Every structure is written in structure tokens, then in C-alpha cells.
Amino acid sequence: MRNFYVILLFLLGLNLFLIASADRLPNETNENQIFTIDTEIKAIGIMSEESSVDWTIDYQRLYMNGEYDYGHIHDGILNTTETIAILQWDDSLRSSGGSIAMGKKISYNSKNKASSRYNLQTEKVMTYRTKEGSHLFGGESWSLDVAGNWDLKRENIRCVFADSQPDYFPAFCNIVKAGSSIVNFNTGQLSTRGVSRAVTYYTQYPAALNYLIAVRPDSKMNSPAMGTIKTNFGVSIMEARNQSNNVSATNTWKDSTSATGGIEKFQKKFTYESGLKF
Numbered sequence: 589m590r591n592f593y594v595i596l597l598f599l600l601g602l603n604l605f606l607i608a609s610a611d612r613l614p615n616e617t618n619e620n621q622i623f624t625i626d627t628e629i630k631a632i633g634i635m636s637e638e639s640s641v642d643w644t645i646d647y648q649r650l651y652m653n654g655e656y657d658y659g660h661i662h663d664g665i666l667n668t669t670e671t672i673a674i675l676q677w678d679d680s681l682r683s684s685g686g687s688i689a690m691g692k693k694i695s696y697n698s699k700n701k702a703s704s705r706y707n708l709q710t711e712k713v714m715t716y717r718t719k720e721g722s723h724l725f726g727g728e729s730w731s732l733d734v735a736g737n738w739d740l741k742r743e744n745i746r747c748v749f750a751d752s753q754p755d756y757f758p759a760f761c762n763i764v765k766a767g768s769s770i771v772n773f774n775t776g777q778l779s780t781r782g783v784s785r786a787v788t789y790y791t792q793y794p795a796a797l798n799y800l801i802a803v804r805p806d807s808k809m810n811s812p813a814m815g816t817i818k819t820n821f822g823v824s825i826m827e828a829r830n831q832s833n834n835v836s837a838t839n840t841w842k843d844s845t846s847a848t849g850g851i852e853k854f855q856k857k858f859t860y861e862s863g864l865k866f
Contacts, residue, residue, distance in 0.1 A: 611795040611862040612736050612757055613788045614647035614671045615658075616700045627692040632719065635688055638680040641696060641708060645787060646672045649739075666759075671736035673786040673795070677708060678729050685722030690714040703793050706783040715806055718774040724815070729767035732784055732797045734862070736760055738831050757791075757864065758836070759828040764860050766799040768819045776813025776851065777804045794863025803854040812850035820844045821858045 629635065648659030648670035659670050666672060681690075692712040701707055716724045739757045770778065778801075785796040799821075805813050825839035847854055 611734050611760060611762060612671050612739065612791055612864065613734065613786060613793070613795055614645045614673050615789055616698060616787050617645065621696070621698045623694075623696050625692075625694040627690070629688060629690045632685075632687045634685055635681065635683045637682075637690075637692075639677075639692075639694060639710075640679070641675065641677045641694075643675045643696075643698070643708075643786070644672070645698070646670065666735060666737040668737050669739040671734070674731070674733040675708060675784055675786045676729075676731040677710065677782070677784075679710065679712070679727075681714075681724065681726040683716070683722060683724045686719045686724065687717040688714065688724070698787065700787055700789040701785045701793070702788065702790065706785045706796065707787055709783045711779075711781045713777075713779045715777045716773060716775060717806060717809070718814075722774075724773040725771060726773075727767065727769040728780055728782070728801075729765070730782055730784065730797055730799055731763070731765045732786060732795060732860075733763045734760075734786065734795045735762070737833070738828070756830045758830055759833050761826040762795070762862055763824045764797050764862075765820070765822045766797060766858050766860075767821075768799075768801045768817070768856075770803075771816040771818070773813075773815030773817075775806055775809060775811070776815065777806055778802070791864055794861040797858075797860045799858045801854075801856055803851055805852065812852050813854075814850060816846065816848040817851065817854050818844070818846045819856050821856075823860065825862070 625639070627637070644661055646659045646661045648657065648667050650657045650667060650669055690712065693710065695709045697707055736759060738759045768780065780801045782799045801819060803813050803817050805811065822842035823839065826835050827837040828834060829836045845856065
């Protein structure tokens with residue numbers, strides 16, 4: 589049996605492409621939602637567990653008929669000053685038997701978030717051991733889609749050191765995805781962690797999506813983890829300049845990895861931020 593040793597650290601940050609980074613996140617709504625779900629499972633036999641979050645939020649600041657219109661979710665082209673964020677997360681596990689011990693936590697908060705704070709955070713730690721040829725299957729996917737039309741810079745910046753001359757935040761449309769899957773997993777330890785920021789009040793705080801997956805041998809077994817592990821990361825960036833809706837920069841990339849067999853170590857970390865250049 590072949591043994592695989594896979595480590596990849598992939599960091600994509602604001603400093604890597606300042607010119608093509610101009611996300612402006614929507615603001616929170618007046619009524620905010622907060623929930624957490626904690627799961628602990630220790631069982632032998634057939635198991636099924638699924639979780640998902642699907643969140644869309646729209647914001648604009650148009651002064652019409654003597655009052656501000658703060659926008660709503662709609663089809664078609666975004667209005668001037670309007671931004672929209674769509675955050676989606678799915679996670680599932682299924683086994684045909686075997687022994688499983690798992691701890692999982694989901695934390696969601698729709699309030700405005702500053703740097704190093706996130707709207708959605710998930711974490712999972714699991715150990716699985718096959719019995720009578722049983723297998724474990726599962727998959728996790730993250731998607732953050734943020735788009736916005738141009739806006740006046742002086743209406744957004746909350747920094748006393750910002751340039752006071754009239755300028756514009758350009759239009760943009762950026763999509764980032766991250767995910768992993770396990771197939772015919774027989775034995776081993778799996779841990780994942782993901783966080784994302786999609787709403788903020790201050791323009792200088794960027795959109796963010798970070799994801800980590802690690803697979804190692806069961807600490808009580810004298811053999812590698814067994815099965816198939818797959819990961820996929822991808823980003824599509826479209827940026828305009830000033831008041832134009834014509835695309836001035838594109839940036840598309842993807843990364844995928846697959847390992848099958850005896851796995852001594854498999855770890856991938858993905859970090860994404862996209863924000864404004866000041």
C-alpha cells in the first residue's frame with residue numbers, strides 16, 4: 589500500500605494584488621441573528637449528519653425623495669452604491685457502519701464584523717474506525733460571492749487620515765470557493781475549520797474566507813489513515829475602475845488535490861481576503 593505525505597499551505601491576501609482588490613461589504617440589517625449548534629457523537633453503526641447555511645444580504649445608500657433607500661434583494665444589475673454578499677456553506681457525513689467519535693460546532697452572527705472577526709465559523713474533529721468493511725463518506729463546501737456597483741469614496745471611508753478629494757470605489761464581482769470530500773474512508777482522524785466575513789460597517793475591513801483540513805492516522809492505531817481525500821479551492825475576480833462598469837482586471841485560479849491509499853499526513857490551509865486599497 590502506498591503512503592502519501594501531502595502538505596500544501598496556500599495564502600492569498602490583500603497584499604498580493606492591491607490593484608485588483610476592491611470589495612466593499614454590505615452593512616448589517618437592523619435586526620441581527622445569532623445562533624450556535626454544538627454536536628457530539630460517539631456511536632457504532634450507521635450514521636448520518638448534515639448542516640448548511642445559505643445567507644444573502646443587500647445594502648445600498650441612495651438618497652431619493654428626501655430619504656435614504658438602503659436597498660433590498662432583487663434581480664438584475666446592482667444600483668449605484670449597492671453591494672450584495674451571498675455566503676453558502678454545506679457539510680455532510682454518512683457511514684455504512686463502523687465506530688465514530690465526533691465533535692462539531694457552528695457559530696453564526698449577522699452583525700457587522702471587524703478584522704479578525706467573522707460572521708460564520710465552523711469546526712469539526714472526528715475519528716472513524718471501520719468494522720466489517722464499513723466506509724465513511726462526506727463533503728464540505730464554502731462559497732462567498734460579493735459584488736457591488738461604484739460608489740463615492742467620501743461616503744464610505746470612516747478614517748480621519750483618508751484623502752478628502754472626491755474619488756470613487758469601483759464596481760467589482762468576486763467569487764471564492766473552498767471544499768473537501770472523503771470517499772471510502774476506513775480509518776483515521778479528520779479535522780476541519782472554516783471562517784468567513786461577509787458584513788461590516790467600516791470599508792477598510794475586507795471580505796474573508798479561510799479553510800483548513802487535516803487528516804492523520806488514528807492515534808490508537810499503528811497504521812496510516814485509509815481512504816480518499818480531495819480538496820478544491822478557486823477564485824474568480826472581476827474589478828472595474830472609478831465610475832466605469834467595464835472590467836479593468838480579472839484574476840481566475842484554482843487548486844485541487846487528491847490522495848488515495850495509506851495517508852500519513854494530509855493538510856491544506858486556504859486563506860483569502862479582498863478589500864480596498866487606501
